[in-house]
Amino acid sequence: MFSGFDLGKPAxxxxTLDYHELLTGDLKANVNCHISYDPLRIxxxxxxxVHGDPNQPIFVHVQFQKNGPTESKQLYSPNGIISAPHIDVTGQGSMLFQEVLIPNNAEELIIWFSYLNPNTNETLYERNSDRPLFYFFRWPYHDAWVRKVDIIDSSTSSISSFELEVGTIPSITEVSVNWRVINAEESLKQVTSLTDTKQTxxxxNKIWTLQKSVPKGAVVRFKLNYEVNGRKYKNDNASQYFLAPEPQRPNVPPPPKPSTYQYFRQN
Known part of the structure; x- marks a missing residue:
């Protein structure tokens, strides 16, 4: 089975300011999820x-089930008020933070944000909306994972086969792969549904498969899309995507064994 890039790491x-939501680490129930947020989104x-001013509060709101109770926390600046914040659209600039504990019985993580404008006493949401914009997350490494992947070359043809096998939890009803050959000119992204083998x-856990023709020697970059209870999620390997064929792990030699020294005491 393909080991996730951030499997076991903090979630x-x-x-980001350019309105991307980047999930890294191992998001799942019974862990703390660290929220990093650019206030210029809202x-x-x-x-x-003024960045980090507690009198201009921005709140993160979370639910763990559809129509479940809501938890709200004020975001904070670890460096206090910053009069000249560093702006970076990729999330590497001056950000606000908070942590959310995901309970054991969580079915998903639903997040939205609000800003209380002290000048007007008006509550604003992202993109100057008067309604919340909701973001939905689940547990990608534990919902849908790569069991096998390879590029199978033919000895008699210039065409190879991109072969993928995916495992999922039983409640997933649809799986597709968003993929592209990255070492061929003018290769466009494709979205292809996987076949439910009806095997477990x-x-x-369910087993899904895909077989697609690709140029010989192709390298395919891909992510998984899946559906649970009518809602779509993704496993993009912590924004790193997956590769076929799988990259070879570096063969790092083990560290040398410590030498045994004998110490002699002179009388």
Whole structure:
């Protein structure tokens, strides 16, 4: 089975100024999720917002089930008020932070943000909307994972086969792969549905397969899309995507064994 890039690492979701939501780490129930948020996504662009000012509060709101209870926390600046914040659309600039504990019974993570404008006493949402914009996350490494992947070359043809096998939890009803050959000119992204084999592994997880023709020697970059309870999610390997054929792990030699020294005491 393909080992996820961030499997077992702390979960973090970064909300960038260019309106991307980047999930890294191992998001799942019973862990803390670190929220990193660019306040310029939500505050008025009139220059009245001061980064990190607690009197200009931005809140993160979360739910763990559809129509479940809501938890709200104020985002904070670890460096306090910053009069000249560093602006970076990729999330590497001055950000606000908070942590959310995902309970054991969580079915998903639903997130939205609000800003209380102290000048007007008006609650604003992202993109100057009067309604919340909701973001939905699940547990990608534990919902849908790569069991096998390879590029199979033919000895008699210039065409190879991109072959993928995916495992999922039983409740997933649809799986597709968003993929592209990255070492061929003018190769466009494709989205292809996987076939439910109607087979399961020993843990009763579903098995899905795909076989597509690609140029000989192709390298395919891909991510998984899947559907649970009518909602779509993705596993993009912590924004790193997956590769076929799988990259070879470096053969790093083990560290040398420590030498045994004998110490002699002179009398």
């Amino acid at each position: 973090q979701i970064t909300f 505050v008025p662009r009139d220059g009245s917002y 592994d020993r843990d009763n």
